[in-house]
Amino acid sequence: MATEVLMPALSPTMEEGTLAKWLVKEGDKVKSGQILAEIETDKATMEFEAVDDGIIGTLLIAEGSAGVKVNTPIATLLEDGEAAPTAPRAAPAAAKPAAPASDAAPMAAPAIATAPPAPVAAKGWPHADLPEGPTKTMTVREALREAMAEEMRRDPNVFLMGEEVGEYQGAYKISQGLLDEFGAKRVVDTPITEHGFAGIAVGASWGGLRPIVEFMTFNFAMQAIDHIINSAAKTLYMSGGQMGSPMVFRGPNGAAARVGAQHSQDYAAWYSAIPGLKVCMPYSAADAKGLLKTAIRDPNPVIFLENEILYGRSFEVPTDPDFTIPLGKASILREGSDVTIVSFSIGLTYALQAAEILAKDGISAEVVNLRTLRPIDYDTVLASVMKTNRCVTVEEGFPVGSIGDHLASTIMQRAFDHLDAPVVTCTGKDVPMPYAANLEKLALTTTAEVVAAVKSVCYR
Amino acid sequence: MVAKKPADRPNASKEDLLKYYREMLLIRRFEEKAGQLYGMGLIGGFCHLYIGQEAVVVGLEAVAKDGDKRITSYRDHGHMLACGMDPKGVMAELTGRSGGYSKGKGGSMHMFSKDRHFYGGHGIVGAQVPLGAGLAFADKYLGNDNVTFTYFGDGAANQGQVYETYNMAELWNLPVVFVIENNQYAMGTSMKRSTKSPSMWERGAAYGIQGEAVDGMDVLAVKAAGEKAVATCRAGDGPYILEMMTYRYRGHSMSDPAKYRTREEVDKMRSEKDAIDHVRDLLLQGGLASEDDLKTIDKDIKARVNEAAEFAKDSPEPPLADLWTDIYA
Ligand SMILES: Cc1ncc(C[n+]2csc(CCOP(=O)(O)OP(=O)(O)O)c2C)c(N)n1
Ligand SMILES: [Mg+2]
Numbered sequence: 001m002a003t004e005v006l007m008p009a010l011s012p013t014m015e016e017g018t019l020a021k022w023l024v025k026e027g028d029k030v031k032s033g034q035i036l037a038e039i040e041t042d043k044a045t046m047e048f049e050a051v052d053d054g055i056i057g058t059l060l061i062a063e064g065s066a067g068v069k070v071n072t073p074i075a076t077l078l079e080d081g082e083a084a085p086t087a088p089r090a091a092p093a094a095a096k097p098a099a100p101a102s103d104a105a106p107m108a109a110p111a112i113a114t115a116p117p118a119p120v121a122a123k124g125w126p127h128a129d130l131p132e133g134p135t136k137t138m139t140v141r142e143a144l145r146e147a148m149a150e151e152m153r154r155d156p157n158v159f160l161m162g163e164e165v166g167e168y169q170g171a172y173k174i175s176q177g178l179l180d181e182f183g184a185k186r187v188v189d190t191p192i193t194e195h196g197f198a199g200i201a202v203g204a205s206w207g208g209l210r211p212i213v214e215f216m217t218f219n220f221a222m223q224a225i226d227h228i229i230n231s232a233a234k235t236l237y238m239s240g241g242q243m244g245s246p247m248v249f250r251g252p253n254g255a256a257a258r259v260g261a262q263h264s265q266d267y268a269a270w271y272s273a274i275p276g277l278k279v280c281m282p283y284s285a286a287d288a289k290g291l292l293k294t295a296i297r298d299p300n301p302v303i304f305l306e307n308e309i310l311y312g313r314s315f316e317v318p319t320d321p322d323f324t325i326p327l328g329k330a331s332i333l334r335e336g337s338d339v340t341i342v343s344f345s346i347g348l349t350y351a352l353q354a355a356e357i358l359a360k361d362g363i364s365a366e367v368v369n370l371r372t373l374r375p376i377d378y379d380t381v382l383a384s385v386m387k388t389n390r391c392v393t394v395e396e397g398f399p400v401g402s403i404g405d406h407l408a409s410t411i412m413q414r415a416f417d418h419l420d421a422p423v424v425t426c427t428g429k430d431v432p433m434p435y436a437a438n439l440e441k442l443a444l445t446t447t448a449e450v451v452a453a454v455k456s457v458c459y460r
Numbered sequence: 461m462v463a464k465k466p467a468d469r470p471n472a473s474k475e476d477l478l479k480y481y482r483e484m485l486l487i488r489r490f491e492e493k494a495g496q497l498y499g500m501g502l503i504g505g506f507c508h509l510y511i512g513q514e515a516v517v518v519g520l521e522a523v524a525k526d527g528d529k530r531i532t533s534y535r536d537h538g539h540m541l542a543c544g545m546d547p548k549g550v551m552a553e554l555t556g557r558s559g560g561y562s563k564g565k566g567g568s569m570h571m572f573s574k575d576r577h578f579y580g581g582h583g584i585v586g587a588q589v590p591l592g593a594g595l596a597f598a599d600k601y602l603g604n605d606n607v608t609f610t611y612f613g614d615g616a617a618n619q620g621q622v623y624e625t626y627n628m629a630e631l632w633n634l635p636v637v638f639v640i641e642n643n644q645y646a647m648g649t650s651m652k653r654s655t656k657s658p659s660m661w662e663r664g665a666a667y668g669i670q671g672e673a674v675d676g677m678d679v680l681a682v683k684a685a686g687e688k689a690v691a692t693c694r695a696g697d698g699p700y701i702l703e704m705m706t707y708r709y710r711g712h713s714m715s716d717p718a719k720y721r722t723r724e725e726v727d728k729m730r731s732e733k734d735a736i737d738h739v740r741d742l743l744l745q746g747g748l749a750s751e752d753d754l755k756t757i758d759k760d761i762k763a764r765v766n767e768a769a770e771f772a773k774d775s776p777e778p779p780l781a782d783l784w785t786d787i788y789a
Pocket of ligand 2 (some may be wrong): 613614615641642643644645646647
C-alpha cells in the first residue's frame with residue numbers, strides 16, 4: 001500500500017518550511033536513511049531522510065514551495081512492485097511558491113541572509129514606541145545581525161566569539177553572513193568551553209577590545225557565570241575605577257519549546273541582581289537593534305537576553321542608521337488608564353494580548369515595555385502606576401525573587417498611597433520546566449492568567 | 461579510520477554475536493522510529509539519535525556486571541536500551557507521556573533508571589563527567605568493586621571540568637571508565653576545528669591516566685578494550701580512558717544544516733564501516749546464521765519497536781497535578 005511522506009517537523013519551533021529541493025524523482029527506489037529532500041526553515045537548511053524502503057510514487061509538493069505546513073503530505077511512497085497511481089499532481093493550497101534565490105543557496109551565504117523564508121508577520125502589533133521617521137519590516141533575528149554588523153563596521157575592536165558563530169553561521173542563525181564579511185579574526189569559533197572562552201573574552205576586554213560573547217543559549221552561560229559576575233561585573237569597582245569590562249554577553253534566554261528543564265530557564269532576575277552588570281531584554285526587532293547597538297558601545301559588561309521564539313517575528317524598525325535605544329529607558333507600548341501591565345521580552349506577547357481582550361471588557365490597560373532590567377526605569381513605571389493606580393507584572397521566570405517582586409516592592413515603597421490594589425505578579429510556575437507538552441503549557445504564564453490578574457486588581 | 465575488518469576469526473561465540481547483532485539492531489530501529497515520530501510532531505524539543513554509534517554501548521555493556529553504573533549526555537537512547545531499560549518506557553518519555561521513565565517530565569535528554577543504574581541523560585555538555593566520577597567515588601567509598609562508565613563526546617572533551625575530574629579521579633584512583641565517544645563532530649565543529657591535540661585519550665597522560673583509542677565501529681574491539689579497562693578499575697587501578705573512534709550518521713539533532721560534512725563522507729562510513737553490517741558479515745560468512753535467521757531477528761526487533769511506539773502514543777499525558785510533584789523529596 002502507498003504511504004504518504006509527510007512534511008516533517010525538524011526543529012522544536014518549526015511550524016512550516018520551504019521544500020527547497022527534491023533529491024529523488026518519481027519512480028526512484030529509495031532505502032531507509034536515504035536523503036529525500038532539502039528543507040529550509042528560518043533557522044537552517046536540513047536534509048530529510050526516508051524512514052522506510054520503497055519507491056517514490058508521486059511528488060506532491062513542487063520543489064521551491066514555501067510555507068509548507070508540518071504534516072502536509074509531500075510525496076507518496078510505494079512498496080516494491082506497486083504501480084504508481086495515475087492521479088494528477090495536486091498542489092495543496094498550503095504551498096505557495098518561494099521567493100527566488102531561497103532554494104539551493106549555499107550555507108555560507110549572504111544569499112540566505114537576504115532571503116529568510118517567510119517569517120511570521122506580527123501584523124497589528126503596536127509600534128507606539130518608535131521614533132518618527134521611515135521604518136522597514138524585519139525579524140528580530142535580522143535586527144540583531146544588523147546591529148552587530150553595523151557596530152563591527154564602526155569599531156574594528158568589536159569582535160564576536162562563541163560556539164558555532166562562524167562556519168555554522170550561528171546555532172540560531174543570528175551571525176549568518178558575519179564570517180564572510182568580517183573574517184575569522186573577528187568572528188571566532190570556539191570549542192565547547194564556556195567557562196574558558198568567557199574568561200578569555202573578559203581578559204580581551206581589559207586588553208582594549210570590545211568582545212561580543214554569544215552563548216548558544218543562556219543555559220550554558222551557567223558554566224561561565226563565575227567570569228561573568230566575579231571577573232566582568234566586579235573588576236571596575238575592585239580596581240578603583242581603573243579598568244572595566246566593555247563587552248556584551250548575548251544569546252537566547254528562557255523557554256523555547258519542549259526542550260526540558262536544563263534548556264528552559266529565564267535568567268532575567270539572576271543577572272539583574274548583580275551590581276556592575278547592565279541587563280537588556282528586547283521584545284521587538286526595534287528593541288533588539290537599538291539596544292544591542294547601545295550595549296556594544298557601552299563601557300560596561302552588558303547581559304543581552306534574547307528569546308528564541310521571538311527571533312522569527314517581524315516588526316517595524318527605523319531605517320535611520322543612527323537609531324539606538326538608551327539603556328535604562330522603558331517604553332509605553334500601549335496607553336491606558338485603568339491598570340499598568342509591566343513586562344519585557346516574550347512576556348509582552350501575553351501582556352499585549354491581554355490588553356486587547358481587556359479593552360473589549362471596557363478595561364483600559366497601559367502596557368510598559370521595560371527593555372532594560374538593569375538599570376530599571378522606575379520613573380516610567382511609577383508614573384504609569386500613579387496614573388492608573390493598579391499594576392500587574394508579567395514575566396516567564398520563576399516567581400521567587402522575580403523582577404515583578406522587585407517592582408512590587410519598589411511601587412509599595414514609593415507609590416503606596418497611589419495604589420488601589422496590591423500589585424499582582426504573573427510569572428512562570430515554581431517548578432523546573434517539564435518536558436510533557438501539557439505540563440509545559442501549564443508551567444508558563446499565559447494571556448488568560450494576565451487577564452485574570454488584571455481583573456482581580458480591578459475588582460472585576 | 462582503519463579499513464573494514466576482515467570477517468574471519470571472530471573472538472566471540474555465536475551466541476555472543478547474535479546477542480550483539482540483536483542489541484545493535486534494536487537501537488538502530490528504535491532510533492529510526494524516534495526520528496519518524498519526531499517528524500510527525502509526536503516527539504518535541506531536541507532529539508539526538510545514536511545511529512552509527514551502536515557498537516560502543518553494546519560492546520561495553522557486554523563487559524558490565526550487575527551493579528555497574530553508566531551516565532552519558534543527551535545522546536542517550538542507545539545507552540538506555542543497551543543497559544536493559546524497556547524500549548516502551550524510553551519511547552514514552554520521548555513522547556512526554558506518563559508511561560515514560562521520567563513520567564514525561566524529562567524528555568529525550570533527561571531520563572534515568574535507578575533500577576538499571578542509568579544515571580542520565582544530561583543536557584549540559586560535559587556535566588556528566590564529574591557526576592560519573594562521583595558515582596565511582598561512592599562505590600569506592602562503599603568498598604564494592606563496581607565500575608562507572610562515563611560517556612562523553614569529542615566536543616565535551618574540551619570542557620574544563622573534564623580535566624578537573626581527570627585530576628581527582630587519578631588522584632583517588634576512582635573506578636571510572638571515561639568513554640570518549642569520538643564521532644568526530646560536535647554539532648557542526650569537526651575535531652580538527654576544536655583542538656590541536658592529536659588524540660583525546662592521550663590528554664589523560666598529563667594526569668597519569670592510562671587509556672587507548674579503539675575502533676568504535678567494531679563491537680568486538682570495543683568489548684576487548686572494555687574488558688581491560690574494567691579489570692583495571694576493579695583491581696583498584698582506575699581510572700581508564702577509552703577513546704572510541706565512531707561516527708554518527710544522522711544530524712546532530714533533528715535540526716541540522718548538514719553542511720559541515722559531505723554526503724560522500726557519511727555514505728562511505730555507512731557502506732564501509734557499519735557496525736551492524738560487520739557483525740552480520742561475521743555471522744553469515746562464519747556460517748553461524750542464515751539469511752533467514754537474521755530476517756527473523758529483524759522482524760522480531762521491528763515488532764518490539766512498533767510495540768514501543770504504540771505504547772508511547774497510547775500512554776496518557778501526565779496528569780496536570782504532576783506539574784507540582786517531585787520537586788522536593
Ligand atoms: C555547556 C553546553 N554548551 C553548549 C551546549 C550545546 N550543545 C549541545 S550538544 C553540543 C555538541 C557536543 O558535541 P559532542 O560532545 O562531540 O557530543 P555529540 O553530540 O557528538 O554526541 C553542543 C555545543 C550544551 N548543551 N551545553
Ligand atoms: Mg561528537
